[in-house]
Amino acid sequence: MRQSNLFTKTRKEAPADEVSGNAKLLIRAGFINKEMAGVYDLLPLGFKVVNNIRKIVSEEMERLGSEEIIMSSLQNKEIWKKTGRWDEATVDVWFKSKLKNDNEVGFGWSHEEPIVEMMKSFLASYHDLPRYVHQFQNKMRNEVRAKSGIIRCREFLMKDMYAFCATEEANLDFYKKTTVAYINVFKRIGLGDITFVTSASGGVFTDKFSHEFQTICETGEDVIYVNKEKKIAINEEIYNEETVNKLGMKMKDFEKEKSAEVGNIFNFGTSKCEQMGLSFIDKDGTRKPVHLSSYGIGITRLMGVLVDVFSDARGIVWPEAIAPFRVHLLTLKNSDKIAEVAERLYVTLTEAGIEVLYDDRDESTGVKLNDCDLIGIPYRLIISEKTLASNSVELKKRSSEKVELIKTDEVLNRLG
């Protein structure tokens, strides 16, 4: 797209009340807009990044055989009362409001209860199991503190998946498959090397247990103990001699790191479906409760973690898989000749399916270079009088300081 058509502009300063590093950069570069603490809008660049993350997650969930749905935000209190989670003493992040008839309604901070309730219409016998459903849904959570930018929001996009199984074995098998799919998601997004599966409860694989996916991140709110060589990490809460010994390791084998939770997976066993009354008739003719597990990834949170992990003093450094564009094409000093070559290159790359942000604005060299570094697109191409003299363009990766001149007609080969 032509940058002159992009309505957002970069800014030198983030809002004075913004304390988070990821939000400061994302606001300055024009990816998000702040409505209030913990509430942000997605502007065109941010919308593209989130869609790129979403696409990767979506592909992995579909590969697991999950069907996509979307549940309402508005929540029926009668459903949540069945498990005691309507009570604010149990769940302290509810936003609640009232219908015109004075009945209370809630806004979804999670969706286990309504999904289990809904499934009662569709699951009757063992023939109907297993079933996997997922959604990309806007959660609302009334957080006390909302100071980590888009890492902890009052409103955020989450992928949540739910597995309904007939047996503990089937549930556990899907739990393991999803663990692999999640590892794949983080690898594809560019966080593979620094993301670890940690046991959140320290429990064994019996009934209820859960795991987290933690990404090492200076600005994270959690702490994990990591052995990078063996790719093992332990949550702070259960980091002790006993846990370490069970792994056949020693306390000194682990380093303390700050981290951000980017995903979590949870096995409810049969407890949730027993509470809610979701059961099925098994092969033997008896009625049994359904096994449930749930699987979350914070989509907008991931954008924040990526910015905290991949940025430098000049701006964001997007990993290729989720960058808003692949190439940032800049013209320095807009002569007719420069504009003509740039235009041609822009069309050539775009037609080849390469996403290009073309800075065709009438701005100074300094402004263009600074904006380019701030926005953080993986490849920068510069066309100037100097490069034209040798029928070349200047190519630089955002993640490297190396600059090279390549012939204009070789650009497509290099970037395709």
Place this chain on the structure above:
Amino acid sequence: MRQSNLFTKTRKEAPADEVSGNAKLLIRAGFINKEMAGVYDLLPLGFKVVNNIRKIVSEEMERLGSEEIIMSSLQNKEIWKKTGRWDEATVDVWFKSKLKNDNEVGFGWSHEEPIVEMMKSFLASYHDLPRYVHQFQNKMRNEVRAKSGIIRCREFLMKDMYAFCATEEANLDFYKKTTVAYINVFKRIGLGDITFVTSASGGVFTDKFSHEFQTICETGEDVIYVNKEKKIAINEEIYNEETVNKLGMKMKDFEKEKSAEVGNIFNFGTSKCEQMGLSFIDKDGTRKPVHLSSYGIGITRLMGVLVDVFSDARGIVWPEAIAPFRVHLLTLKNSDKIAEVAERLYVTLTEAGIEVLYDDRDESTGVKLNDCDLIGIPYRLIISEKTLASNSVELKKRSSEKVELIKTDEVLNRLG
């Protein structure tokens, strides 16, 4: 997709408390699930239909040069106080809640105010205009009555677009272009013949004025007076001698029809931006308020209107452009031979990019035929012992009673 993999099932009866025709059919066919009055979840089939509508609308908005964003649901009351629309005496559909610090927050029922506020960061001079932005956003409205199924919801997906222009002429020009784009949307969706542009205010094209797009629909909540031949319609509120005479027509030239509002467009002139303080420096160096117009289409509402318009005693009859699948492939009595031919046809069509729902379930002929009519996919293909005897399959359009036998190897040609 294989129907055995679809978690939803059809049902004979809608919930007892459901009074709306569209919601009854959509629930019975497994497209939506009811959470409470006016609040529905989108199940896999409904999710696909909504995405098909969304894709068409999206293409038309992008063609207008609009950029996609997504604003938060959570609303900052300070922004809405600027126009007096935080007040419940002015806007009676707010859902409001409280943050932990006791500050009030609202849930977005519309987004003019926050979008105008956000644009203050990006619009400074005439160089920055015009700008068009749109979003597909989940609106929340605390409706007193919510008895029209997904035609009037407490939570619904809306496409809202906003145009920011330097001059009245530019704003009016975009208003007219969008009117054409909207007409195109309704044509592509299959509602072109029965959708009319009506003036909502009866006002002339001066400052504030608006138009509605009304679809003739037995279950609609509005009334319009229509001359079908001349493709002219008038809202009930302004249907009188004066209005009719202005058009050079007579009262008897119009028929009364019930209708559903499927879109509305609104010109705020400079009023909204004056209230909110959004201005720009014009060519002449003076500061001027920005001209604003807004453009809505109710995406989930459209699904309801389509069902009310396109259904018969047996179920839904989806128009081709937005049907969840193009072909419903049924096997009657599953012999190995039938399954083998069906399997091959399913793969052939799918690989050719034709979306097929393949009813591979072990159900009776009656159940399969009834489900097929209820779900309403445009083309039905049946493979049975009888059709196989002549190397054929039975083809029937959902919208017609005509049944024909065609050779199995001609199916792709006919449906491709």
